[in-house]
Amino acid sequence: MNKRIDENLRGAVPLAHLFLRERVKAGDRVVDATSGNGRDTLLLAQLVGEGGQVWAFDLQEDALTATREILAAHGVLGRVELVLAGHERLAEVVDGPLAAVVFNLGYLPGGDQRIITRPTTTLPALAAALGLLAPGGLLLIVIYTGHDGARAEEEAVTGWAAGLDPRAFNVWACRQPNRSTAAPYLVLVEKGKP
Amino acid sequence: MNKRIDENLRGAVPLAHLFLRERVKAGDRVVDATSGNGRDTLLLAQLVGEGGQVWAFDLQEDALTATREILAAHGVLGRVELVLAGHERLAEVVDGPLAAVVFNLGYLPGGDQRIITRPTTTLPALAAALGLLAPGGLLLIVIYTGHDGARAEEEAVTGWAAGLDPRAFNVWACRQPNRSTAAPYLVLVEKGKP
Numbered sequence: 595m596n597k598r599i600d601e602n603l604r605g606a607v608p609l610a611h612l613f614l615r616e617r618v619k620a621g622d623r624v625v626d627a628t629s630g631n632g633r634d635t636l637l638l639a640q641l642v643g644e645g646g647q648v649w650a651f652d653l654q655e656d657a658l659t660a661t662r663e664i665l666a667a668h669g670v671l672g673r674v675e676l677v678l679a680g681h682e683r684l685a686e687v688v689d690g691p692l693a694a695v696v697f698n699l700g701y702l703p704g705g706d707q708r709i710i711t712r713p714t715t716t717l718p719a720l721a722a723a724l725g726l727l728a729p730g731g732l733l734l735i736v737i738y739t740g741h742d743g744a745r746a747e748e749e750a751v752t753g754w755a756a757g758l759d760p761r762a763f764n765v766w767a768c769r770q771p772n773r774s775t776a777a778p779y780l781v782l783v784e785k786g787k788p
Numbered sequence: 789m790n791k792r793i794d795e796n797l798r799g800a801v802p803l804a805h806l807f808l809r810e811r812v813k814a815g816d817r818v819v820d821a822t823s824g825n826g827r828d829t830l831l832l833a834q835l836v837g838e839g840g841q842v843w844a845f846d847l848q849e850d851a852l853t854a855t856r857e858i859l860a861a862h863g864v865l866g867r868v869e870l871v872l873a874g875h876e877r878l879a880e881v882v883d884g885p886l887a888a889v890v891f892n893l894g895y896l897p898g899g900d901q902r903i904i905t906r907p908t909t910t911l912p913a914l915a916a917a918l919g920l921l922a923p924g925g926l927l928l929i930v931i932y933t934g935h936d937g938a939r940a941e942e943e944a945v946t947g948w949a950a951g952l953d954p955r956a957f958n959v960w961a962c963r964q965p966n967r968s969t970a971a972p973y974l975v976l977v978e979k980g981k982p
Binding site for chain 2 (some may be wrong): 786
């Protein structure tokens with residue numbers, strides 16, 4: 595794989611992908627907690643290689659269908675377990691330790707905007723993900739701010755991240771100051787190495 | 789070089805290093821605008837390899853002496869031009885296009901805290917650096933907030949970054965919400981690719 599990435603860092607998803615490319619290596623176990631259109635799942639499947647394992651969750655059958663298609667088209671479907679369930683069931687299904695877990699909070703692009711992630715399920719899922727991270731593992735949370743209920747979720751997630759023990763977790767919130775405050779942004783949690 | 793980095797992302801300098809590892813490749817031209825203790829210069833010299841070129845600026849002879857020693861100890865001094873001058877002279881000395889330019893704003897760790905970077909020279913230097921960046925090149929600014937005059941410099945730099953044209957530059961400000969608001973943080977400017 596070319597070390598120089600092909601994407602501009604024009605949004606929170608490409609920024610999250612830069613971190614994944616830096617950290618996830620062949621043989622790793624990783625989770626896409628919100629598979630959506632499958633683009634994060636595809637990158638994860640490519641990075642972990644044949645010996646790795648990806649779990650991809652989504653509540654919506656349409657999302658998993660789109661994800662299955664993009665994975666099959668790239669010949670990496672065999673590395674991915676698709677789970678038709680909300681990410682709150684992450685801890686039941688996934689075996690750690692995990693090199694990375696990715697959340698996209700909001701709604702499925704092009705899908706039903708009434709079906710959104712909610713703090714009541716998101717916060718337990720984030721906590722479960724943190725518990726499964728390997729030392730040096732990354733939790734990447736892309737936060738969308740445009741939809742109904744987004745503000746409450748955003749405040750819940752950023753409050754949760756701000757409260758994490760700085761001796762155990764390195765937390766970064768990355769925003770784009772030359773774009774609208776409504777632009778999606780990235781919260782990154784790294785489980786510190788001993 | 790091992791793809792998995794050895795550092796925790798415990799502060800703004802390790803975060804800046806992650807971006808450098810992801811973007812800077814063999815043969816690149818890069819600048820350390822504030823060589824300080826030489827740790828950024830060393831990483832840059834290692835990343836650009838034998839065919840690359842690093843320019844390292846500092847106003848203080850002590851900083852360049854420390855930088856020269858660490859570079860020589862790692863056998864990479866020949867790739868680095870040490871410049872005893874403020875970074876405002878960057879455009880006079882450096883030939884672009886540059887893959888990366890690194891600024892650490894504040895004072896030399898362990899040095900004279902009265903000798904600090906100042907907005908009157910920092911802002912023109914940042915503008916000059918931006919003009920020399922290659923498409924896809926990164927300007928990384930680590931901002932320290934503890935010293936006298938820090939607040940004014942911080943506001944000048946973040947205001948400058950927030951005013952950059954979003955069609956031409958991808959700007960990210962990364963802060964640690966689970967640490968003191970006085971913790972150093974990172975501002976990243978990517979020159980977009982066409």
